[in-house]
Amino acid sequence: MSSPVEILLKSLLVIDRLSVTPVYIQIARKMTSAIQRGVLVPGVKLPGTRMLAEMLEVHRKTIVAAYNEIDAQGWIETLPNRGTFVTKKALVIPSEPLKNGLDYISSHPQRAGFLFRESMLLDRSVSVSRTELEFTDGLPDVRLAPLDKLSKAYASVLKRKNNSRLLGYSHVEGNEFYREELKSYLNNTRGLHIKKENVMTTRGIQMGIYLASMLLLERGDHVVVGDLSYYVANMIFQQAGANILSVPVDEHGISVESVKKLCETKKIRLLYLTPHHHYPTTVTLSAERRVALLNLSVQYGFVILEDDYDYDFHYHSSPVLPLASADASGMVVYVGSFCKAMAPGLRAGYIVAPENFIVELAKLRRIIDRQGDLMMEQALGEMLREGEIQRHLKKAQKVYHERRDLLCSLLKDKFENELIHSLPPGGLAVWTEWRKDINLMKVSRECLKKDLHLPQTLLFQTGKLSAVRLGFGNLDEVEMKRALDILEQAVKK
Structure with missing residues (x-):
């Protein structure tokens, strides 16, 4: 038995x-x-x-x-x-x-047997589309990315025996060669005057915002943002325990007078800006207001966190230089990336700040990401030195310029009675303001039935506002026409 x-x-x-x-x-x-x-x-x-x-x-x-x-x-x-x-x-x-x-x-347990903090702040996240067509908040077309050049550069880096050192631990601020090339690139394109010691690499802009917030913010600190502002940054600030105070944004950018009034009554710790093309409305912060905000930061002692997420794309004239290029007092922390310039999956961001801040930031970064991808950074550094990234940006800018004009033309033809929009000077998205009687959530659902994804994160509908941020970078001419046809049908229905 x-x-x-x-x-x-x-x-x-x-x-x-x-x-x-x-x-x-x-x-x-x-x-x-x-x-x-x-x-x-x-x-x-x-x-x-x-x-x-x-x-x-x-x-x-x-x-x-x-x-x-x-x-x-x-x-x-x-x-x-x-x-x-x-x-x-x-x-x-x-x-x-x-x-x-x-x-x-x-099978693994579906629910934890222990208690932990759950956050409603982080519920609103970027959705992943499984539809054939999608409007984004301004993502590039990965089909345009110079993947052949990148793959050759990366393969070359891997094959060199002396690069085996890049597979071990190194500087937490990032690959030294890449930081040196990145320093030169930023100085030449953004009017900065930095050394490589002023640069730390990250896995994209959001990581940069998160690390800066962790180092700068204490629970109860006041953070000023535009009304409206980038929702991911807002979630990061709230997760850090900060109080978010919003100020108006008009056609010239964030209101300096409103920032000043807040400073007169409260101790402001940080001002978050997307000055080149304000998120989500795409307006450019005027040069006069940039100077005024820099002066206010010195006068009242608040940090300016400058998010320059799409500086590389401008279509009419030379772009207004970042606030960081005129920061003589060390009050600006500048974050950017190549994610919009190349492809979102290529997590190549950076932070520019005074050297002593970078040193402390690197200590914090060591906890969550020892140093990043040194091999990929080496390849990107070589592409910068050889001018491959610069040539790609020049070609891509022409394509995106044409796509912006096409989208705006189609919006005018198809939705003249439903919305108004302005021609953005750069970036990869158009801000559209709709009639308030149009239910944007219903429009989004109708689009989904036709295999077009219009994410909730692009919809801004309140009692005072009814607007959609429409990205055009990821859609070619045929795709854009189909997407606008579906959107038109959804609005009519």
Whole structure:
């Protein structure tokens, strides 16, 4: 007669013959899980290898290998002339009574058995589309990215023997060569006057905002943003415990007078700006207001966090230089990236700030990301030195200029009675203000039925405002016409 343990093991150790996981590993994992859950209690004697092999219809060597694996992990012990036992030191994880032992140990718990903080602040996130067409908030067309040049540069970096050092730990501020090239690029294109010691690389702009907020903000600090503002940055500030104060934004950017009035009544710690093209309305902060805000930051002691997310794309005249280019007092922390210039999946961001701030920021970065991808940074640095990224931006700017004009032309033709919009001077999105009687959420749902994704994060509908931020960078001419046709049908319905 079979023992209770043998009967139990026969029901627990069901082998998937089609799995790529070796059979002995399957057996070892399931037995280990049974021991951890207390199904096989400490001290119980296990069947011999020959008997268990016959029971499971496998070779005896498979069971020997499985027992060796479990023994190496310390879950069982073999006593001479006595047999193999579950060690009495085995950790038993308390659990609910098993309804079906096999189902229970083959699936992970859906909910945690412990308490933790849950946040509503982070619920609104960027949605991932599975539709054929999608409006974004201003993402580039990854099909235009110079992937052939990047792959050749990356392969070349990997092949060089002296680059093996890049696979180990190095400077947490980022690849030194890349920072040197990035420094030159930023100085030439943005009017900065920095050294590589003023630069730290990140995994994109959001990481830069997060790290700066972690270092700068304490719970209860006041952060000033535009009304409206970038929702991800707002979530980061709220998660840090800051109080968000909003000020109006007009056709010349954020209101300096409103910022000044707040400074007169409250201690402002940080002002968050997207000055080149304000998010989401795309207006450019005037040069006069930039000077005024820099003076206010010195007078009242608040930090300016300058998010220059799409500086590389401007279509009419030379762009207004960043506030960081005129910061003589060390009050500006400047964040940017190549994610919009190249592709969102290429997480290549950077922070520019006074050197002592970068040193402290690097200590904080070490906790969550030791140094980034030094190999990729080396490849990007070489592309900068050879002018490949600059040439790509020049070509892409022409394409995006044409797409912007096409979108604005189609909006005028199809939605003359439904919305108003202005021609943005740069960037990859158009701000559209709609009639208030149009339910934008219903429009979004109707678009989805036609395989067009209009994300909720692009909709701004309140009692005072009804607007949509429409990105055009990711859509070619044919796709854009189809998308606008679907949008028109959804609005009419």
